[in-house]
Amino acid sequence: MIKYLGSKRRLVADIVRIFRAFPHARRIGDLFSGTSRVGLAAKRAGFAVIANDHNAYAHTLAVGHVEADDGPLREVARAELARLRDAPPHHGFFTRTYCDEARFFHPDNGARIEGIREAIEAAGYPRPLRQVLLTALMEAADRVDSTCGVQMAYLKAWAPRALRPLELRVPELAPQPAAGPCRALCLDAREAVEHMDVDVLYVDPPYNQHSYLSNYHVWETLVRWDAPAVYGRARKRTDCRTRKSPFNAKATCANALADVVHRTRAPVVVVSFNDEGFVTREAMEAMLRPRGPLAVLAREGPRYIGARIGIYDPKGRKVGTPGRLRNREFLYVSCADRSLAACADLPFTDP
Numbered sequence: 421m422i423k424y425l426g427s428k429r430r431l432v433a434d435i436v437r438i439f440r441a442f443p444h445a446r447r448i449g450d451l452f453s454g455t456s457r458v459g460l461a462a463k464r465a466g467f468a469v470i471a472n473d474h475n476a477y478a479h480t481l482a483v484g485h486v487e488a489d490d491g492p493l494r495e496v497a498r499a500e501l502a503r504l505r506d507a508p509p510h511h512g513f514f515t516r517t518y519c520d521e522a523r524f525f526h527p528d529n530g531a532r533i534e535g536i537r538e539a540i541e542a543a544g545y546p547r548p549l550r551q552v553l554l555t556a557l558m559e560a561a562d563r564v565d566s567t568c569g570v571q572m573a574y575l576k577a578w579a580p581r582a583l584r585p586l587e588l589r590v591p592e593l594a595p596q597p598a599a600g601p602c603r604a605l606c607l608d609a610r611e612a613v614e615h616m617d618v619d620v621l622y623v624d625p626p627y628n629q630h631s632y633l634s635n636y637h638v639w640e641t642l643v644r645w646d647a648p649a650v651y652g653r654a655r656k657r658t659d660c661r662t663r664k665s666p667f668n669a670k671a672t673c674a675n676a677l678a679d680v681v682h683r684t685r686a687p688v689v690v691v692s693f694n695d696e697g698f699v700t701r702e703a704m705e706a707m708l709r710p711r712g713p714l715a716v717l718a719r720e721g722p723r724y725i726g727a728r729i730g731i732y733d734p735k736g737r738k739v740g741t742p743g744r745l746r747n748r749e750f751l752y753v754s755c756a757d758r759s760l761a762a763c764a765d766l767p768f769t770d771p
């Protein structure tokens with residue numbers, strides 16, 4: 421899976437344990453799916469998952485990992501990836517923009533990524549094969565990138581992994597769960613929630629002002645393949661300036677979250693949020709308490725990579741020192757139905 425800020429790699433086992441604590445649960449909604457690792461783990465655990473993310477690259481990952489089922493598709497994908505490996509390298513917009521003007525990938529890998537991407541476009545693959553192949557390409561490109569895990573900047577000297585050859589692999593897939601087929605949506609969360617008829621809604625929004633589109637703009641371009649106008653050293657898409665999420669602004673985040681909590685018909689809502697985001701623990705509890713019993717689980721973990729490296733100006737001079745190196749991730753489990761809370765082995769307290 422791709423390197424991703426806010427990815428729940430360390431928490432995913434706890435999250436699935438929470439889903440499993442509700443014996444009635446069959447369908448899970450993953451409203452902000454990102455890498456799709458939570459949706460894929462839930463699918464593996466037997467839940468029918470609906471994943472959603474408003475960015476095209478994350479939606480592609482959700483189709484590639486969650487909507488697509490393991491089975492005959494795996495062999496088809498393997499055969500197509502073997503063919504795509506031989507696609508002739510192409511030095512066009514992608515390589516010029518992200519490898520010459522910026523240095524996100526070594527130009528040899530950039531031209532291979534571009535050649536393979538052109539071949540995927542030309543072949544006109546149907547859903548979900550197209551998204552499985554794009555997921556394979558994105559994940560292969562991520563393994564040879566030259567960044568710290570975000571695309572706001574690239575490293576001055578090539579990362580050792582950037583000098584390795586690009587290698588396509590079939591993405592992680594899971595068989596269709598007994599609970600039913602899985603689906604992926606690409607909508608704003610406040611609209612997607614209306615389409616999610618689920619037993620448990622998992623809500624993992626951005627926690628601060630850093631936009632995922634800006635942090636992962638190269639993936640958005642790789643998936644959309646729209647050769648957009650770009651700006652700045654990082655060659656960001658100009659639509660990074662206009663495509664905003666209400667969850668990325670202090671003034672609107674809490675209301676947008678409250679809107680989602682208000683609109684969902686899911687009896688159980690699980691929210692991930694940490695102790696340095698826009699919404700404090702007190703505010704989150706106040707938002708969720710009126711729904712019914714609430715359990716709050718806390719986990720300590722390392723902060724994002726930027727906090728550990730320090731703060732530098734564009735010339736590479738250290739201009740600040742990072743604050744604390746660890747933070748607390750909270751998992752809020754809100755149950756609108758007392759009888760469901762009574763069955764689950766979680767530390768619920770009543771409103």
Ligand SMILES: C[S@@+](CC[C@H](N)C(=O)[O-])C[C@H]1O[C@@H](n2cnc3c(N)ncnc32)[C@H](O)[C@@H]1O
Nearest residue numbers: 426427428452453454455474608609624632665
């Ligand atoms: C914290 S990340 C989710 C990480 C994910 N759970 C994982 O483990 O990879 C938040 C996600 O919310 C998406 N997002 C931000 N604003 C959104 C909105 N208004 N509607 C839908 N998705 C949104 C971002 O694209 C990002 O992928």
